[in-house]
Amino acid sequence: MQTVEELFAIDSLLTDDEREIRGAVAAFAAARLRPHIADWFEAGTFPAREIAPELGELGLLGMHLKGYGCAGMSATTYGLACQELEAVDSGVRSMVSVQGSLAMTAIHLYGSEEHKQQWLPEMASGRALGCFGLTEPDFGSNPGSMRTRAKRDGTDWVLNGSKMWITNGSVADVAVVWAQTEGEGRQVVRGFLVPAGTPGFTAPEMHRKLSLRASVTAELNFDDVRLPADALLPHSRGLSSPLACLSEARFGIVFGALGAARDCLIATIEYARTREVFDKPLAAYQLTQAKLADMALELGKGQLLALHLGRLKDRGEVRPEQISAGKLNSTREAIAIARECRTILGANGITLDYPVLRHANNLESVLTYEGTAEVHQLVLGRALTDANAFR
Incomplete structure (x- = not known):
């Protein structure tokens, strides 16, 4: 009896390292995640804070990024790891994806050196979790029309608005939040780092889901959230x-x-x-x-x-x-x-x-x-x- 991989000779297209890492992720998933996933799904919960450090030990958080404690692995290797994680449950892969491909990538691409030094090693290890606030209640496929605004007040920024369907939102230590700002006479989308516990920032968890139940999903609400100037991701500019x-x-x-x-x-x-x-x-x-x-x-x-x-x-x-x-x-x-x-x-x-x-x-x-x-x-x-x- 052949598997699909054998039928299409998939393994012959992989390197030894790719097969080895794929196997390590599959073994972790089988031992640590698969025995519990049906119960987590039924209960509508996922122990993200508990699992994240174990994923960090395997080098799976921000694994395609280089430096700052990240594994610096190939895109293909990252894809194969995602395949093994989602073979257990989409919620597990979503957590890893939001942490590495969204929050950590945003900091890696657009953050200052201080941002990178502060957050990336902690996030790569799983000691800190991040989320990515782009989607809004009324703007999913059209994020350029977002209503979340960040306005200058002296040297500070004041953030108002809300985001929805945010994976990791209620357990994250830092939120990467995208907001419209005034710049060069027009509205410009910029990114901000909003640490958990900042006054005016709340992240209530969303319930009653029939999908991605083994995943933490939250709203992000910003009510006159005052941020220092250095909360801005300095290299972010525009919806791109x-x-x-x-x-x-x-x-x-x-x-x-x-x-x-x-x-x-x-x-x-x-x-x-x-x-x-x-x-x-x-x-x-x-x-x-x-x-x-x-x-x-x-x-x-x-x-x-x-x-x-x-x-x-x-x-x-x-x-x-x-x-x-x-x-x-x-x-x-x-x-x-x-x-x-x-x-x-x-x-x-x-x-x-x-x-x-x-x-x-x-x-x-x-x-x-x-x-x-x-x-x-x-x-x-x-x-x-x-x-x-x-x-």
């Missing part, structure tokens, strides 16, 4: 700054969503091989094999595309629209695989004894965040036609 961070996070999703799909397929194949229907295994029926074959094909194609994008990124050649293509493909095919797997498992598929509906519920969020499927279709359409259809 947070969008560059989002591109880093999308890259992790290209690999990660396929991890969720792979976990669904593995569980479903095992179930079909052992479940008897009309006196023979479910796997022995042509309709079942046709479903499994189609899902394996889409998963394998997705993994090959992800690896190709990883190699392009490692060479510094990947373009944003190529990452959009990967994110659109991986999330769309992953959720289709999860749903199809549920049909094979029948009623058993709706329980937490099997991972498929948990993954399917999570993938509803993954399909939407870091750019909805429709947004990425428009990104690709613009690349193909040179015509902007966003407005």
Whole structure:
């Protein structure tokens, strides 16, 4: 019996180091996360403060960044790690992605040397957690219309507004917050570092979620939050700054969503091989094999595309629209695989004894965040036609 990786000879495309790190992440996930994930999901909780230092010990937080205690690993290696984490649960990969690809990347790219020295080593170790405040209650796909404002008051900044759907928000030690500012006679988006506990800053946790339940999600509220001048990320200027961070996070999703799909397929194949229907295994029926074959094909194609994008990124050649293509493909095919797997498992598929509906519920969020499927279709359409259809 072959796995999808064996069917497509995926391992032959990886280096020894990539296989070794992937194996280490998979072993950690199997021992530390997988035994508890169904309970965390059911309870709607995730012990982020407890797990983060363990992820830091493995070098998984900001692992693609160089210096300041970060591991400095390749983009492809980071993608493979995301795949193993999301094979357990999208919430785990989301925590790592927000910490490294969003909050730490923003500080690494746009922060002062003092910002980097203060925050990055602590965040790489997991001793400090970060979040990334861009999305607002009324502005998701159109962040340029954000209402959060930062105004000068002497040498200080005064921040007002709110953010929503912020992973790690209520447990973060520092929030990277994007706000409109007055600059050069026009509104300019700039980034700010807002430490937890700053007067006027609150981060209530969001509940009643049906997706990403094993993940900490919060609102961020800013009521006349006074920040010193050095809270500004000095090299951030314009919406392109947070969008560059989002591109880093999308890259992790290209690999990660396929991890969720792979976990669904593995569980479903095992179930079909052992479940008897009309006196023979479910796997022995042509309709079942046709479903499994189609899902394996889409998963394998997705993994090959992800690896190709990883190699392009490692060479510094990947373009944003190529990452959009990967994110659109991986999330769309992953959720289709999860749903199809549920049909094979029948009623058993709706329980937490099997991972498929948990993954399917999570993938509803993954399909939407870091750019909805429709947004990425428009990104690709613009690349193909040179015509902007966003407005």
